[in-house]
Amino acid sequence: MRILKRLNPIPGVRDFWSEFSRPNEYRWPVLVVSLLITGTLFYSFTSEKTYIPPAAPEVTYITSFDPDRTDEEIMASNIANQQRKDALAARQQQREELRKELYRELGRASGLDVDRMEAEIEADRESGEPSGAPSLSENPRADTAE
Numbered sequence: 395m396r397i398l399k400r401l402n403p404i405p406g407v408r409d410f411w412s413e414f415s416r417p418n419e420y421r422w423p424v425l426v427v428s429l430l431i432t433g434t435l436f437y438s439f440t441s442e443k444t445y446i447p448p449a450a451p452e453v454t455y456i457t458s459f460d461p462d463r464t465d466e467e468i469m470a471s472n473i474a475n476q477q478r479k480d481a482l483a484a485r486q487q488q489r490e491e492l493r494k495e496l497y498r499e500l501g502r503a504s505g506l507d508v509d510r511m512e513a514e515i516e517a518d519r520e521s522g523e524p525s526g527a528p529s530l531s532e533n534p535r536a537d538t539a540e
Contacts (some may be wrong), residue, residue, distance in 0.1 A: 414421055459471075502510040 414425075498508045501511070
């Protein structure tokens, strides 16, 4: 029962009424402003905004093939497409070989041992470890803090 004596609101209400009933020219404007602030806060917390969900988009499918194709027509178009892909891959491989050969000639003209470098690259590919990257023991700056 002791806690009810501490939380009793009656003395607080009596104190408020004694202060409010005294003649003061600011009591009504202060009361109106405080009620407006409180009402605005309650309204902003309790108002709920409801949005209409957007309409589902219309999907238009574009077909580039005749839906009534026969299996033979499908196989023929697949074979033609595979031949185009193979020709494109062969041309790409030729371009890569030409590029490699140009770099080999540039390396030989610069005085590099291109054959040894290619052998090292092939050995690295087979072992899975890059030998060109320096290890920590070979790096002179590895011991110094930056």
